[in-house]
Amino acid sequence: MSNSVSLDWSKLSFSYTKTDLRYISMWKNGSWDEGKLVEENTITISEGSTAIHYGQQCFEGLKAYRTPNGDVQLFRPDENAKRINRSCRRVMMPEIPIEKFIDACMQVVKANDRWVPPYGTGATLYLRPYVIGVGDNVGVRPAPEYLFGVFAVPVGPYFKGGLAPVNFTIADMDRAAPHGTGDAKVGGNYAGSLLPHEEAVKRGFADCIYLDPATHTKIEEVGAANFFGITKDGRFVTPKSPSILPSITKYSLMYIAEHNLGLKVEEGDCHIDQLDAFVEAGACGTAAVITPIGGIEYKGKLHVFHSETEVGPVTRKLYETLVGMKFGEIEAPAGWTYIVK
Numbered sequence: 001m002s003n004s005v006s007l008d009w010s011k012l013s014f015s016y017t018k019t020d021l022r023y024i025s026m027w028k029n030g031s032w033d034e035g036k037l038v039e040e041n042t043i044t045i046s047e048g049s050t051a052i053h054y055g056q057q058c059f060e061g062l063k064a065y066r067t068p069n070g071d072v073q074l075f076r077p078d079e080n081a082k083r084i085n086r087s088c089r090r091v092m093m094p095e096i097p098i099e100k101f102i103d104a105c106m107q108v109v110k111a112n113d114r115w116v117p118p119y120g121t122g123a124t125l126y127l128r129p130y131v132i133g134v135g136d137n138v139g140v141r142p143a144p145e146y147l148f149g150v151f152a153v154p155v156g157p158y159f160k161g162g163l164a165p166v167n168f169t170i171a172d173m174d175r176a177a178p179h180g181t182g183d184a185k186v187g188g189n190y191a192g193s194l195l196p197h198e199e200a201v202k203r204g205f206a207d208c209i210y211l212d213p214a215t216h217t218k219i220e221e222v223g224a225a226n227f228f229g230i231t232k233d234g235r236f237v238t239p240k241s242p243s244i245l246p247s248i249t250k251y252s253l254m255y256i257a258e259h260n261l262g263l264k265v266e267e268g269d270c271h272i273d274q275l276d277a278f279v280e281a282g283a284c285g286t287a288a289v290i291t292p293i294g295g296i297e298y299k300g301k302l303h304v305f306h307s308e309t310e311v312g313p314v315t316r317k318l319y320e321t322l323v324g325m326k327f328g329e330i331e332a333p334a335g336w337t338y339i340v341k
């Protein structure tokens with residue numbers, strides 16, 4: 001901590017900074033090499049790489065948190081490891097052993113210790129693991145070689161002025177097909193979301209909500225985050241669908257809702273024409289933890305949940321509990337946090 005970079009940590013945005021070292025491992029002839037830390041932040045790959053032409057790639061996102069005693073910890077990196085392997089399987093890339101994935105993240109955090117924001121700033125070190133298909137190729141087939149990389153960038157707290165609700169509109173495009181790749185963290189899902197996001201922002205919304213691609217009647221994703229609603233009778237409800245990316249934040253909140261807040265938890269349908277079932281709503285993901293949803297515009301009308309300006313009490317409690325666990329202020333369930341040693 002003492003050698004920490006001098007930055008205005010709490011004002012950092014979610015943007016790229018070249019930090020000291022990054023991890024690279026190559027897969028060739030059926031196995032991963034040991035991997036190493038490198039200084040160079042560019043990679044040279046064959047122009048025929050499947051990642052360039054056919055979107056054969058996937059990625060993850062997780063953070064390292066400085067705790068009150070100066071340690072640094074990762075939050076549920078084993079879940080990111082499992083998810084990257086599900087994504088790899090879906091686009092026919094080799095899996096990464098869970099220990100190798102966690103070790104790569106740890107190596108990158110340790111090597112960039114001076115970039116891990118100080119405790120109390122709300123800022124974190126964001127880790128971006130990725131796998132890309134590389135090597136000479138031109139046909140639509142899996143690549144002959146793969147690159148697994150992890151880099152780190154310091155990012156500020158998502159809400160600079162404290163947690164605040166924002167409004168969303170409904171996308172008129174889909175991010176995923178009914179039996180497509182919506183549950184995998186593959187780049188194509190995000191390329192397809194750039195235009196609907198841009199259109200929502202132009203109309204004054206924070207982002208757009210995607211409905212289920214088969215019937216367009218149920219909420220699936222809120223931008224690049226999962227949806228949850230709190231009912232009048234104190235249930236935490238979140239959509240269940242094969243085309244949603246299973247959010248690690250969402251599953252952590254489901255646990256907290258049940259065990260810390262005593263709510264009933266349900267994964268089920270969240271019908272877009274039954275929004276008045278919810279007294280509070282939020283979007284959840286690693287970037288912001290929870291983005292409280294003020295209102296959702298649907299068919300030309302804004303449906304407001306708790307308030308457009310105030311955060312609901314259950315949303316706030318969920319947020320504070322999970323953030324407290326991530327920064328090591330509140331004891332997390334066994335196995336959720338990994339101290340970087």
Ligand SMILES: Cc1ncc(COP(=O)(O)O)c(C=O)c1O
Pocket residue numbers: 061221223224225226245246247248249250284285286287
């Ligand atoms: C499409 C999408 N949904 C949901 C999430 C939230 O997932 P997590 O809580 O694991 O960050 C993300 C972010 O990774 C995402 O990209």
